[in-house]
Amino acid sequence: MSAVADEDAIRRVLKEARVWAIVGLGDNPQRPAYSVARFLQERGKRIVPVHPRAATVHGEQGYASLAEVPFDVDVADVFRRSEDAGAVADEALARSDISTVWFQLGVVDPDAAERVGAAGRTMVMDRCPAIEWPRLLG
Numbered sequence: 001m002s003a004v005a006d007e008d009a010i011r012r013v014l015k016e017a018r019v020w021a022i023v024g025l026g027d028n029p030q031r032p033a034y035s036v037a038r039f040l041q042e043r044g045k046r047i048v049p050v051h052p053r054a055a056t057v058h059g060e061q062g063y064a065s066l067a068e069v070p071f072d073v074d075v076a077d078v079f080r081r082s083e084d085a086g087a088v089a090d091e092a093l094a095r096s097d098i099s100t101v102w103f104q105l106g107v108v109d110p111d112a113a114e115r116v117g118a119a120g121r122t123m124v125m126d127r128c129p130a131i132e133w134p135r136l137l138g
Contacts (some may be wrong), residue, residue, distance in 0.1 A: 010127065
């Protein structure tokens with residue numbers, strides 16, 4: 001069985017997950033994370049910016065790391081380079097509340113995906129919720 005979620009699992013995450021920590025989301029509107037976060041917000045999701053500068057984005061307080069977010073998170077949505085993504089996956093696994101680790105388009109780390117899957121969490125890799133939403137949910 002693949003460590004990476006199938007379409008049914010992705011559809012479930014898109015429907016059910018309410019709080020999305022967007023790792024790599026800063027206040028630069030030119031970056032893809034900025035528009036994806038807005039997309040999720042427009043669909044009723046709470047977004048949590050996670051970036052070293054901890055900027056407030058789209059009206060939501062930012063945090064420097066996943067460990068600093070003081071409330072439950074459903075999804076860690078990772079906008080980082082592939083070589084950095086595994087460490088973010090491990091940070092997400094250190095939290096019992098994060099049920100899904102989502103690596104954005106172009107972010108690929110099979111070893112991290114195996115760790116996430118082995119921990120019984122959902123792993124989505126090399127996908128974007130702003131693309132998957134209209135494709136899977138209409």
